[in-house]
Amino acid sequence: MLQRELTREQAIAAGEQVLQGMESTIIERGYSYFSSGVVFNTRVENNRFLYSDVQGTQVYHVRLDLENVQNSTCTCPYTRLCKHIAATFFQMYSVFENPRHFLARAQKPRRVNFSSAMLMPRYRPVASEGHGNETAPVSSPLTATSSVHDWWTFFESWTRNLLSAMESYRASSEIFSSYQNVLSVAWGWPRERAQLFHIHANLFHLQKLQQYVKSYRQSCWYPDLAKTAEQLLEQLEGAIYFADRQALRADHRPALAETVTIMQKWKENDTSSLYWVYAYRMLWWSLLTDPDWVKQEVETLEQAMQTPNAPAAEIEKYRLLRAHFSVMENEDALALQVWKQIGCLPLAFYLPYLKAFARNQEWQRFLNWTEALTDLIGSAEDQQYRLIIAIWQEAMKQVGRSDECGHMLKNFLPGSFSEYALHLYEAKQFKPWIDLHMSYQVPLADVSSVHLKEIEEAAPSLLYPYYIREINRLIRERNRTAYKEAIKLLKKVRAIFAKAKQESDWERFVDKLSAKHNRLRAFQEELRRGNLYL
Template sequence: MLQRELTREQVKQLGEQVLANMEAAIVERGYGYFSDGFVFNIRVEQNKLVSDVQGSQVYHVTIDLGSFASSSCTCPYARLCKHIAATFFQAYSVFENPRAFMNKLHEPRPLAFTSSILAPAYKSNPRARKNLAQPTVGGAALAPESSIGEWWQFLTKWTRNLPAAMEASRASTELFSSYENALGIASSWPDDLAQLFSVHATLFHLHLLQAFATDYRHSQWTGDLTQTAERLVEYLEGTLYDLDAERLWRDRRSHLQASYEKLKNWKHQDVTHLYGLLAYRLIWTELLTQPGWVDEELEALESCLRDPALPAAKREQYAWLRGHFSVLRREDDEALRVWLRSVRLPLSFYMPYLKEFARNQEWQRCLAWINRIGPLIGRSEASEYRLVSAIWREALISLNRMDEYGAGLKRFLPASYHDYAAHLYQQGEYRAWIDLQMTFQGLPLGAADQPKRERAIEEKEPHLLIPMLVRDINRLIEERNRTGYREAVKLLKKVRACFQKSNQQERWEQYIDRLAAKYSRLRAFQEELRRGNLHL
């Protein structure tokens, strides 16, 4: 019984770790798994909470009660996953109401920096499909001793009907099903060879997806196709991250040479979509690392760029790819100069570099890049902002430069709105805090302690709150309904208290007289004023 193995305090502390270390979307999915009853065999063993969770198969979860970031699951997802969240909710429900926890989930909070947030999203597991029947083409299976060329020939035959199936049905589902089944081809091969095959299978399907988007969708990427491309790149990153490069160089040199011959032409494909660019970066960072190959690729790109007849779109593509080698040579300014000229490259394009710098603890380099791409950070989505800001905070701490924190948050607005508001309040910069609320009035406040902050400011500098309260009062009155009038009257009482605490009773009387006169035709509003004893 968990009541005997855990304490309420342990579960609450675990909840704080979930909020600090996990993305809201992942936690929500875990709550769904818990609600559907997919968690079983839950127990505590040696200060670890373990369970089995039913997903596409049964996964084994281990939550480390002493170090939550070290928790693990046997599913393909490499970070803290929905199965871990589901197990947490199963334990939490013994002591607290999980719905109450869900109310806290979407409150703004910084992401804790741990090594796990730098890991690829998916982990390589060449044995995961070992029990599946090996895929065949025309009854023939692919042998472990087959060549790289034979791999691609097999995959071409394997997917010959796939584009038509993608057009007739849900394209993303058909393609990813083909991809996952293709990985079963190498499920019984040696791990290093199976991982290398996984690299090629991933690139093959990514190329096929690009071709489908061009041929069948007139180059328009739907949401489903984009998510599939993103997931393929994440699997590629995970495979390359776990690749035993030393063993490959020792035992599979001919395979690596053949991989180079096959993949060096990747630059000529249409990789203008972000995921093609990311795949190219991964290939040349993790797989094709021979200095001679790198020099040849760099010369090939520069030769392309010297062609005066090169179309503008291709010139931009080759310049983007050339920038990657500038980074490898630590010529960061040259790469950023080229990349930042384009408005087409989002923050996610730069994230692999920032994560790599953080893994190597190159904090000075991290800060230099973050300062250059500040506007992109300010316009980023919440999940991207949380990740880059976690890296940025760790860099500031490591370099003893936390005095730059406030100025940096201001530079990252509006994405940093909630963090900056919390910082200003903690520093007692109440006027700047009010100005921020007024400037970004379209953004939800989000913080559960917002009323507490306003009460604290009201006690210390009540006059600062008046403009913000007046703004909200005007907005409520303009809604032209009884509910809005009642809420406006509540705020008017706060305004009156602020004027009184500021010894500005006369200004209050002038304000309420003008307000009542301005809206004299709104009978319902006048009634609410009288009920609140605010005006005759």
């Protein structure tokens, strides 16, 4: 059916857009969904839109825009191009091409183009009306007019057995299930009130997770628990981002004042984990922006920093929090100086600011921060690195410095290795290209044969040290297969010497190599079979 309604050219064009705008991990998950056969009811409209249903935790409805993939939509909470959209793409692509070949392309290093969708939180909050959710609403005494204090009292009652359940079963599943279920309390409430309830439910469960780690795990954050904290923070970011913050400030000031009180108490947490710090900054940055509240919090922090005989860890904590308000005051250099002195802060700590600057189109401010955080960006995990570099390239474009991007990628090594190597190759700077590959000890087998062939034709002598290093590596493996590969490379080296009319140097090189490994009988046999002398 799809083969009659769509064309191979449409599938290939859509595939190129997927490669440009979708993360590798999302493509891989989409392929897994497609392979599992959970995509159904696929249909085409207007020779452009591909609709499908995808079975995930529930059935999600996808609309894939083949002309502009970035405009595709899905009913899941994920705000960007999601795995359900990727699965729908593979369902269509498989009719015309081999989807495994596409997946292999997606897993290779590639440039990611900037899109404003990158700046959106990953998840949007669950609708307060509860449409599409099969879970029955949680029974509670709360109403839309209940105070924030009443909310937290109910949360405590609702989760009275949560910590023991987390200890007995899978902790991450228990707490996330508790969080998602309690959201149904606000079904039918006015939109802004439900949004604020979601925010507080998230804060409470994040605090409960930290309490669990401290009480049951002796401050040990297992990867599964850390991932849960990150998911809660992603949900919190989405809840704040998609909330009607102007209406909340105008019509729900008493509730926000109670939120300020809760945030003030959060300073009592220790810094064995930074998750509560991330939540604290989100609230003050985007929601609790009243000048009087901010002024009061800053004064409290500064007084705490001056407390006589206070433990050094406490003072450092307050300095870390105070620096956030320095950013709000546009004192970026001061904040960065404090945080760099503290040290050990990951790139994730700075990401909310970098994304906020890009959302506000403060491009020079963004570039100032990336310059200060160069080392962290270069050593960041792949997903974070690719996000920042995509924004960085857009920022450079916006300030009229696109032509500097290529050579400046060197500053972000090792993360920028693939992009910087591609820049050097396209600029035909073959010597630094080879030096880069040798510096990072890239095996010759991992280098594009197309690139090697062009360099062999243009300047073969440049490849001499690369080939020699690879030959020595193969010989050290001490097996017949590796020796045969070494002989193939030796023949290439011989051609380089012959082209340079250095036959006597070649013979001395082969003699030294043979003498060095004279005890490797199999290697000596392959040398003779290769007839390597000129």
